[in-house]
Amino acid sequence: MQENALYTITNGLYVLSVQDGEGYAGSLVDAVSQIAVSPYLIMVSCMNNSHTKSCIEKAGEFGISVLAKETDPFVVANFGYQSSRDVKKWQNIPFAEIDGLPYISDALAKIRVRVVNKLIYASNTVFIAEVVDAFDSRSGEPLTYKYYRDGFKEQVAIAFSAYKAGRSAGNAACKKSQTAMSASSSSSTAQPSSPASAEKRWTCTLCGYVYEGDIPFEELPDDWRCPLCGVGKDMFELQ
Incomplete structure (x- = not known):
């Protein structure tokens, strides 16, 4: 087909x-x-x-x-x-x-x-x-x-990358501040480790499809494509 x-x-x-x-x-x-x-x-x-x-x-x-x-x-x-x-x-x-x-x-x-x-x-x-x-x-x-497929999607991807970069910078600044506050603490008691983050999954950034197969995503063939929208592995992100 x-x-x-x-x-x-x-x-x-x-x-x-x-x-x-x-x-x-x-x-x-x-x-x-x-x-x-x-x-x-x-x-x-x-x-x-x-x-x-x-x-x-x-x-x-x-x-x-x-x-x-x-x-x-x-x-x-x-x-x-x-x-x-x-x-x-x-x-x-x-x-x-x-x-x-x-x-x-x-x-x-x-x-x-x-x-x-x-x-x-x-x-x-x-x-x-x-x-x-x-x-x-x-x-x-x-x-x-x-119109989106013919070229607008590149502008969308750039906008999203800029948004993520800005958000990551904000998170990094927040973590740096928290580290400084922790270092200035006079307490010598070891702090408990943070709970593990939720398991991340490979997600198609175009259609939202979440890969949940038995084969590790990294081991899928290079020509593997999203079963819903058809994009390649390069359009997937670990979220």
């Missing part, structure tokens, strides 16, 4: 928003489509390992921000390259809160939907949702997955 043929299907890029306890979760998706007009129904597909997907199942409703072509690359990186389990994504970008849900401030349109059905598959869950409201629509060209 020529999997590249699937890339000819036209998709936009969207940010989903959903309540997550006292905060918000969110993720970047490309599989969003209107499928009916009476009532207005929208189909949205989420990766099964997505924290946002789990939150949608609990909340039963969510928001959709339609991204514009001129969207800041970091917005795509922020919502597509990391998990809401680990990062409070909405604190990193400007957003508008409307009736309890956040939306990208400069989105082409904002849509609120209520889940009416779902279909579960091996890799994804498909939500069928009824449109509750649609607002703040403006003129402009939408950001498409094709």
Whole structure:
């Protein structure tokens, strides 16, 4: 099968928003489509390992921000390259809160939907949702997955690398400060070691697929590719 043929299907890029306890979760998706007009129904597909997907199942409703072509690359990186389990994504970008849900401030349109059905598959869950409201629509060209693949993804990767570098620098400064404070302590009692960090897993930075095979990731052949989006091993990071 020529999997590249699937890339000819036209998709936009969207940010989903959903309540997550006292905060918000969110993720970047490309599989969003209107499928009916009476009532207005929208189909949205989420990766099964997505924290946002789990939150949608609990909340039963969510928001959709339609991204514009001129969207800041970091917005795509922020919502597509990391998990809401680990990062409070909405604190990193400007957003508008409307009736309890956040939306990208400069989105082409904002849509609120209520889940009416779902279909579960091996890799994804498909939500069928009824449109509750649609607002703040403006003129402009939408950001498409094709535009992303044709070169915008390089800008997104650069933006994410800069973000990670800045965050790492901040963490290093924090650790240095903690070390200095510890050294100045007059206590001679040995300090207990910190608890071991959670086990890290190789994760695709493009689609979020987590490798959980029996063969160590480092021992996979060089031509091995992500089974979901098709990128190579170089697009995986230990997270």
